[in-house]
Amino acid sequence: MSNSSSTDPLGSSPSEGDQTLVGSTPTTKPQSKVMSREKRNAFMFAFVVAIGGFIFGLDIMLISGTFQYITVEFGLTALQKGNIAAGPGYGALVALLFAGFFCERFGRKATLLTIAALYTVSAIGSAWAPSYTSLFLFRLIGGLAFTSLSVAAMYIGEIAPPAMRGKLVGMNQLNIAIGILAASLFNFWIVNVAETAPAWATAISLNEGNVWRWMLGMETIPAILWFILLFFIPESPRWLMLNGKHEKAEKVLRRITPADEVEEELKQIEENLKDTTHTIGFVEQVKTLMSKRMRIAVLIGLFMGIVQPLTGMNAALAFMPSIFAQTGGAENAFWNTMLVSFIGMFFTLAALLVIDKLGRRIILLGGLAACAAAMGLIGYGFSTAVYQITPEALTYVSSSVDTSLLQPLVSQSFGGEIEFKQAVLDAVGKTSYDIIESDLLVHSVSMNATLVLVGIIAFVCSYNFSVGPVLWILFSEIFPTKVRALAITSCGFVTSVFGGVVVPNMFPWQIENFGSATTFLIYGTFCTLGLAVMAKYTPETKGKTIEEIEQELAAKSLKS
Structure with missing residues (x-):
């Protein structure tokens, strides 16, 4: 099968090793300075898929700016506010029950297109919601699309070169951080427009009564754009191989893998799949995941799925303006939220720059320790009020x-x-x-609000540098191709139970019944427990192929 010379929709300039003629003398472009065509393609495909992370970030932060408005308009109780924040979490739980099946039956690409369509429907419906019930339902529909994080990690992990996998999978987390920042900026801007009431805003009904509708409706534009761009990415080569489509898989691999490495990559995938030429059934996948050789991989996936949300990040994001209002700084709540989001984005970017050099383990453990300290600082700040x-x-x-x-x-x-x-x-x-x-x-209120602000900044930066990106990177690396759809979506399900439902749903109730100081100290305790557990089990996976990681974890499991 020959390498395709057609132009790739998302980047296809000559590879770094391509020879060009200068006069009659062939020259080779320096490989150390120019990213090859294959790496550019892998980067662009990963970037498009990671746009789902941007929309996810928008979704979880845009809602944070609406609570002071919808609470008054719909007369919400603390539990109802929790339900609005956790609505997408409920939807994610439902979707994750079927996401693995859809990914295996119809492919990663078709599943991502469906997710983009759901984001669009949710954004439009939420902006027009006439009641608490309808708003909750459309938020729940948006949650069906939250599987974008699991599917994106799956897809990117399958197309990324081993040396770039940490950066490319982590790009999903970077886009989440950018989405959070974009939502903070938009919320800050729209609140100021509604307060100053210029003529153009009045003409389009952008006033304090409709502020929250404009906030939620903003998500529609990137959701539609993402849906369109997804048509230009290829299907995962590992899914194609798993379903017996070897020619198509080789064509995709030649777009993302250097020509001299394609045959070796194909052999590794075939060896991993052994005699399987089609997707194995659900029962067989469950048996494989329950086998002794998968024990450590499953343990890591499940514990990471619990540890990450119990740091309290989703609660901090969904209610950040409200948290700052608790400190007596309501007039600066949106400004402080924007500041935290801006700083946090840079720490996510920093993580992607070093994660393939420093490795996953040291970043994860250091980040959990820093998250615990930050939560302790926030709790102490509130205790002085x-x-x-x-x-x-x-x-x-x-x-x-x-x-x-x-x-x-x-x-x-x-x-x-x-x-x-x-x-x-x-x-x-x-x-x-x-x-x-x-x-x-x-x-x-009289308290050290600066202490709380510093604590929240430290927490968000620590999380964005470590726990946030490492979760999805490990999910993309530790499970073999035959069962990764079921394994990643199952671990994503656990993450959604705690991060999408339990944490944001319970946060208003915790504040109301325990107080802010105790609530944040509880999250600090979870960070500490997570540090102890992950220090024992987390391996180092940088620079290794999915197949190499599988063999290493299987060997450790069989020895234990």
């Missing part, structure tokens, strides 16, 4: 509530937020409390 309603504070809420109801509380000192909030709630009722909560906190 003192709450007191002053006459000046009443002037800021006088237009929204009968301040005579709050007069009995004036000048009383409350040593904890639970006691303070309950006193205010009892005095004015839930409806009025939801309206004045942010303004009253700004002018009634």
Whole structure:
């Protein structure tokens, strides 16, 4: 089979080893300075697939800016706010039950196209939602698309050269960070536009009543763009081989693998698949995953799927403006959120630059230790807070509530937020409390807000540098081709149970019942426990092929 010379839709300039004639003398481009055509193709295909991470980042951060508006409009309770934040998590749980089947039956590419379509439907529906129930349902539909992270890790891991796999799979996490930053910028901008109310904004109904709809609707544009770009990527060569399409697999490999390495790559894949020429059944895949040779790989996948979300990142993202409001800084909540997102993005980029040099293990363990310390700092910051309603504070809420109801509380000192909030709630009722909560906190709390800000920045940077990207990189590396669809989506399911449902759903309830200090200290404890577990089991996988990693983990499992 010959190497295709046709132009690739996503990058196809001559390879770094291609010879060109200068006069009559052949010359070769320096391989150390020019990225080859094959590597460029692999990079571009991975980049397109990783756009799903950008949309995921948008989704989880855009919603964070809406809570102060939808809480008032729909009269949400703490558990209902948790449901809105966790709605995509519920959808992800449903989707992950079938994602492995779809990936194996229809291929990685078709599954990604379906995911992009679901993101589009969710964005449009959420922006037009007339009630809490409809908003929750459209958020749930968006969660069906959250499998993009698992499928992207699967796809990129299968097309990436071993020396680039860490960077390319980690690019998914970088795009998540960029999406989070983009959402923070948009939320900050749209809130300011709604407050200043220029004529053009009024003309398109961009006002405080519709702020949250514009926030959620913004996701539509990148979702449609991603759907279109996905038509230009090839199918995974390992999936093609698994389904007996050897000619197509070789053609794809020649687009992403140097010509002198294609035959060896094909042999390694064939050896890994042995006599399997088609997808093995679900029962056979389960038996393979339950076998002794897969013990350590499955253990690592499941523990990573639990450890990552229990650091508390999804709660921090979904409720970041609310967290900053808790410190008495509601007027700067969106600005601080944008600042944290901006700094966090650079630490994700830094991780991708060094992860194939330093390796996965040291970055993961160091990051978990730093996350634990950061959560401890945040918890300590909140523990120093003192709450007191002053006459000046009443002037800021006088237009929204009968301040005579709050007069009995004036000048009383409350040593904890639970006691303070309950006193205010009892005095004015839930409806009025939801309206004045942010303004009253700004002018009634005395604490070291800078300490909390520094702690959140440290946590987000540590997570983005380590736990965030390493999870998906390990998922893409530790499972063999025959069972990787089921294995990765199953581990993704575990991640979604904790990160998509448990953590964001419970966070408002935890704040309401335990207080901010205790809540963040709980997450710090989980970070510490995760560090202990992963230090024992996490291997180093940098620079190794998927097949080499499988053999190494199988050998360790059989010895244990």
